[in-house]
Amino acid sequence: MSHQVLDTLFLEERKFTHIIKQPVVRGVVNVLLAFAFFMALWWVFMDPRGWLRWYTPQYGYMYIRWLLIVAIWQVYIFNFWPFKIEWLEKTHPLQKGLIMIGINFAITGILVWVFYYWIFGKLAIPYFSWPELKKTGLSDFFSREYSSLAILMMAAIASWLSPIWPSAFENYPWHRLQQPAKGFTVLAVTFLFTTYAYFIFMHPHYRVLFYPWQEYTAAFPWWYESFRTLSGNFNVGWIMCATVSVWLTETILEHYPFRLVEKQPWRGLAGFAFILLLAWILFFTFTFMQDMVWGVSVEGAKRLMAPDWRYLHNGELAVILLTVALALYFYFDNWPRKFSTEVNLLVRVAIVIVGAWGLHWLYYKFSPGLLGTQAGYSHPQQFPMAPVILFINVMLYHGWFMDCWPGRRIRKES
Template identity: 30%
Template sequence: MTEESSDFKFNYFFGLVNLVAVFLIVWFLWYIFMNPNTVMKLYTPMYGFSLIVVFLSGIILMAKVLKWPAWYNRLFQKDKPITKGILLTIIAFLLMIGLNYIVFWGFIGKFGIAYFSPDSIVASGGIGAEPFVARENASTAIVYFFTAFLWMALFWDLGFGRWPWQNDTYGVQAWSKLFAILFFVVLFYILLFHSHVCYLFYPAQDKAAVTPWWEELAGTGSAFFSLGLILCTLVWIVFSDLLWEGKPWNRYEVDGESTFGKGFVVFFSTLTFGIILIFILLMIFNYVWMEPFVGGQYTDGPDWRYIHAGEIAGFFILAAFIWKNYFNNFPNLDSLWLRALIRSIIAVVLGLLIYWFYYSPLATFFLAKVEGFAQPGDTPLVWALLFLSIILVQSEFFDGWPLKRKK
C-alpha cells in the first residue's frame, strides 16, 4: 500500500465528486477569464496562455522548489489546511502578477530584452509593433521561458532532489536549488526558444539570434518543436514521479538521497523517452493527416504537428495528476511494477478521453471553442494547464482538503 493510502481515509466516490467540483471551478474560471464571449477575454490565445503558465510555474516554484507548503507546516498549525491554502494561493496569484507584469514586462523587457515587453516592442516601431501583436509575441516568449522552468523544476525535484545540499539548512537548500534551476532554465531557453522568438519579427533579428538549429531536422523553424519535445519529456517525469512512485530512478539513491548519477540518468532517460513519444505521435499524425509540408496550413503544418504532440502530452500529464489525487493512484497492489503499469495505461486512456472531450461539441458548449483541429487561436494547453493548476492548488496548498482527511 502507498503511504498516502495508509495516512488518509479515501472514498473513491467522494474523489469523483471532488473531480467534478474541480471541473466546475475550472469551467467557472475559464468563463470569467478566458471565454472570448464573456468578461475578461484573456484567451487571445497567447496572452492567456502566458498568464496560466506563469501561475502554474509559481505553484511549482512554491511547492517543488522552495517547498513552502512543508515549511509552512513546520512553522504553523498544519491541521488548518484552509487557512494555509488560501494564503499560499494568494501568494501564487501575486507571483503571477509580479513575474509577468513587473519582472518581464516592466524590468527585463524594458531594460534588457525588448521582446519580453509589449510596450518595448511597440516603442521600437516597424512591422509587428501593433499593440495586440506585440502582446502576443511578448506572451509567446514568456510561455517559452516558463515552459523551460517547469521542465527543469520538475526534473530537478525527481532527479537531483536535495542534492548536493541535503546536509545544509532549509534556506540553503531552497535558494541554492532555485538558482541552479534558473541557470539551466536560461541556458535551455536560449538554446531551444530564443532563436524562434527573434524570427517572429520582420525583418528577423538575425544579429541577436541564429537561424533555429532544428529547422532542417524538424522541417520548421518554429519553437513548437521544442515545446512539444519538452512536454513529451515531462510525461515521463510526471509518470515516474506520480504513478511509478519514483521508480526506477531511486535505485541510484544513497541513503535515501538523490545523487549526481541519479539526476544524470533521469535527465537523459526521460529526454530519450520524450523523443520516442513525440516520434510515435508524429507517425500517428502522418497516418491520419498524411505527411506535413513546409508552408502547410492547419493540420498540414509541421509546426502544428509538434505543438499537437505537446498538447496530447499535456492531456496525459493532466490525467496522471487526476488519477493520483482523485482516485488514490488505484490500484494499490503489492507488486510495484504491476500497479505502475496499470496506472500508466489508465492515465493514457484517461488522457485520450480528455482529448476526445476537448475536441467534441461538449467543449464548444463549456469553453466556447470552435470545433475541429488546428483552429487558429486554439491552444488546448491553456485549458489543460488551468485544470492542472487548480488540482495542484488543492493538493499542495490545501493538503488535498476536503478529499483527504486524517484518520
C-alpha cells in the same frame, strides 16, 4: 525504495484522514469539485465570452503557464516555506488554499509585470515586454501576444527543468541546506539552466519572428533542416513532452526505474536521461500517430498539415495524458498499489492511455460549448494546452495546497 533518499518533501510525508470513505466516490467528488473550480477560473479570466477574456490567446495562456511554475516553486523547491509544518497541519484546507493560491497569483503577477515587462524586457530584450515591443512600432495587440509567447516559452522550459532537481536529484548537493537557503539555491540553479535552454531552444524563433530577420541577435533555427520548420513550436512540443515525463515519473511511475540507481548524483543523472528518453519516445510516438491519422505533414502547410502544429500538438497530447495521470494520482490514490511495482506501473500506464483517449475525445467534443473555443483540431489562435494546464493547476492547488479537501484532510502526525 531501499536506497537512501537524500531529501524529502512535506508532500511525501503527509498522512491523511479520509473524510469521504469510499475511494471511488471520494475521487469522483474531488474531480467534479476541481472541474467546477476550473470552470469558474476559466470563465472569470479566460473565456472569450466571459469576464476578463485574457485568452486572446497568448496573454492568458502566459499566466496559466506561470501559475504552474510558481506552484512548483512553492511546493517542490521551497517546500511550502515560509509556512511551518505545524501551520500546514492545523490550518483548514480552505484557508490554506486561499492563502497559497493568493501567493501563487501574486508572485505570477509580479514576475510577469515587474521582472519581464519592467526589468528584463525594458533593460535587456524588448520582446519580453509588451510596452517595449509596442514602442518599436508593433501593434498593441501583437506586442502583447509576442511578448506573452516569449514569457510563456520560458515557462515551458522551467516546467521541465525546475522540478527535476528536487524530484530526480533530491536537491543534491544542497539537500542539507535549510529553507529558504535551499529553495533559493535550487531556484537559482534551475532558473540558470532554464535561461540557457531558452536561448538555445527558443531565442532562434525570435530571429525569424520579426521582419526583417534579426540575424545579428539570434542564431538561425538550427532544427530547420531536420524538422522542416523554423518555428520554435518544434521545441515547445518536445519540451512539453519532457515536462510531462517529469510528472509521470514523479506520480504514476514512482521514479521507476531510475530509483534503482543507488547513489546521487548518478540517480539524478539517470533520472534526467530517463525523462529525456521518455519525452522523445512520447514526442515521436505522437508524431507517428498524427502521421497515421492525418497523413504526413507538408512543409509550409497550415493547420492540420503544418509540421510545426503537429509538433505543438505532440505537447498538447502529452499534457492530456498528464491530466489523466494526475487525476489518478491525486484523486484515486494512484491506484493500483497492491501489486508488484512493475504491475502497478503497467496498470496505471494502461489506465492513463485509455483515459487520455477519452479526455481527448471529450475535450474536442465539448470545449466549444464549455470553454468558448472554436471547433476543430488545428486553429492558429487556440491552444488546448491552456485550458488543460489550467485544470492541472487546479488539481495541484487542490492536491498540494488543500490536501484534496473535502475528500480528505491532513492528519496532524504527518
